[in-house]
Amino acid sequence: MKFAQNITRCKGLLKALTLAILVLASVMPPTVLANDSEKATFNSTTTLQTILSSSHRSIANRDRDKYRHPAQTLEFFGLRPNMTVVELWPGGGWYTEILAPFLASKGLLIITNLTPSTSKPALAFQEKLAANPEVFGKVKVAQINPPNELTLAPDNSVDIVVTFRNIHNWVKAGYDEQVYAAAYKALKPGGILGVEEHRALEGTSLEESIKTGYMSEAGVIAAVEKAGFKLVGKSEINANPKDTKDYPGGVWTLPPTLSQGQKDRQRFLTIGESDRMTLKFIKPKAS
Secondary structure (H helix, E strand, C coil): CHHHHHHHHHHHHHHHHHHHHHHHHHHCCHHHHCCCCCCCCCCCCCCHHHHHCCCCCCHHHHHCHHHHCHHHHHHHHCCCCCCEEEEECCCCCCCHHHHHHHHCCCCEEEEEECCHHHCHHHHHHHHHHHHCHHHHCCCEEEECECCCECCCCCCCCEEEEEEECCHHHHHHHCCHHHHHHHHHHHEEEEEEEEEEEEECCCCCCHHHHHHHCCECHHHHHHHHHHCCCEEEEEECCCCCCCCCCCCCCHHHHCCCCCCCCCCCHHHHHHHCCCCEEEEEEECCCCC
């Protein structure tokens, strides 16, 4: 008799607990109930701010927004969702994660990549794209092999070409002029080249720039204009006055690289990421 009563009591408690869970679920917001496997969805009305807070971006990548100001930077370049955009040397895809969903419905994102079979970073980036078709499924890859193979897109077909912290590598490799020429060729007349790059102290030599990763703003402007572009705007969106640019490991001393390891780590974290120039060039329309 007691055993039967205990069974009945347990059934009653289980029923009450189940009911309580259902009631709680009905009043909790969806964001609380959502799990990590939930897929991000984007459409033609998705804003940059929505993308920046989306779960497809890692916490580490989102933490860098305060240094890189992606929405303000892309708005300065004149980005719109119906544009064709080329992202040069996307690295690990930090900006690709923002550009791809923003352009997916009405525009087109083209990214450059080396041959995956010859480059581990290129293979890793290709795998990143393939692993998340909801975000990257419409991205087009322009396979390049600089300095000789640098076709980005059909001539005069692109609205904006963007590059983020790549110029020091191009200069070091000796093919920066070829990259500017390829961008000029791909852009429509009136198209924009958007540049973000580590900014050197005035008077820094080219040799020192190559060593430290900090480039002369005047030198960058001169080199890009030599390719036929015209400077139409500068922004201090990505400036950092705390950056003294005199570190033993160059710009890589600062986050996110922190090349000195634990040595003076807190000091470099307090400084933050590098001081950067943000420049906007135009391919002039035919007169």
